Ligand code: 4AD
């Protein structure tokens with residue numbers, strides 16, 4: 001058996017000295033031919049391995065370079081150096097993999113996030129990305145736990161579909177047809193009957209429609225998977241491939257939906273505060289350093305952990321879209337013409353407006369409901385005013401929209417009417433309409449953007465830094 005190692009996190013936490021251990025990891029630094037800082041990804045805290053004089057020959061010592069991988073056997077002893085309680089006094093050191101110090105891209109110094117994005121295959125080995133991806137992992141785990149504990153069924157919705165759930169036409173096509181010379185119909189259009197699935201297909205933009213089918217049998221379901229959008233938005237908040245959590249609940253209205261979303265976000269914050277304390281503290285510190293570079297006026301009032309505590313301990317503000325517009329129209333920012341985009345009842349809130357509401361006006365997460373029906377998807381339930389729908393978006397400080405959801409239109413005639421108005425062919429969604437034909441019930445659900453959640457919890461500011469390998473317009477490396 002090769003893997004008889006103890007994880008560094010575990011070793012540093014246990015209170016016993018004198019025991020023999022095997023540790024393996026990658027060298028972060030090697031000082032004075034004597035002190036190796038070894039990291040195995042279980043924690044940002046490196047293990048200090050002490051190499052006593054004469055243990056290794058000159059040639060081997062030279063091979064202990066930043067990035068090299070080692071297997072160390074030795075004894076756990078109390079550390080005299082500052083910064084750690086325990087260290088390992090090496091008895092044997094085996095070099096598993098060399099790393100040419102001249103060529104290794106990660107030098108033991110601070111690199112910019114932009115530089116590390118180009119080296120995304122190695123950036124997991126830095127403290128910042130170590131913390132970010134351990135928190136991302138924890139969040140994924142906590143999401144499953146939250147829903148499982150509440151009796152929601154995890155439904156695997158398809159990645160390849162023939163429908164556009166959001167009706168926004170931002171889909172990546174899936175095809176096996178030769179694109180230089182595809183089969184054509186008499187009128188010159190591509191003949192998708194000859195394609196792999198016998199029809200035109202694409203990558204899913206959302207699992208919601210299939211999720212609704214599940215909710216009409218299991219009552220409470222959730223999906224958690226990758227979704228794809230071919231929207232040409234090169235921003236710090238958009239990815240072409242992102243992960244989304246989508247619960248769907250039968251026998252529920254918009255208020256139930258808001259309550260669930262708020263409870264989920266608070267649960268996740270609480271989970272990470274307890275289970276990823278060390279990584280959060282590291283990122284909070286990092287953010288504080290970063291903020292120091294900014295002019296006073298742009299600095300955030302709260303540190304990362306204080307911000308999370310604040311969100312955890314305060315009820316989210318709940319307002320209607322109409323109220324939001326009124327607040328914006330009355331705002332000093334509007335009066336001083338600080339906004340780039342116009343504000344008018346009926347147009348969508350731009351990110352600058354959302355951030356004003358959250359960061360300047362309310363200073364906490366805000367749930368905006370009852371949006372004009374024209375700017376929202378076809379499946380949202382029409383309100384009695386005839387102008388708005390039972391939508392809800394949750395806006396988070398520093399992020400903007402983090403959740404988008406709604407109560408669904410459960411009334412067959414209303415839904416058919418809406419689809420006709422929006423030119424969505426009813427034949428293609430007859431399976432969806434069946435749930436309204438056979439035992440329809442009030443139901444609601446939402447989508448939480450996983451990467452936006454990770455941004456929120458880590459204090460990172462670019463979405464490319466919270467997904468292992470980002471897919472954005474003109475960028476698909478690794
Ligand atoms: O608001 P959206 O488009 O809603 C839906 O897809 C619904 N079908 C969800 C539902 O009701 N089941 O997307 C939901 C969330 C957004 O609030 C945002 O957090 C995230 O998904 N999101 C993105 N995240 C990263 N990159 C993108 N391009 C995103 N588009 C949406």
Ligand code: MG
Pocket residue numbers: 393401403404
């Ligand atoms: Mg949305």
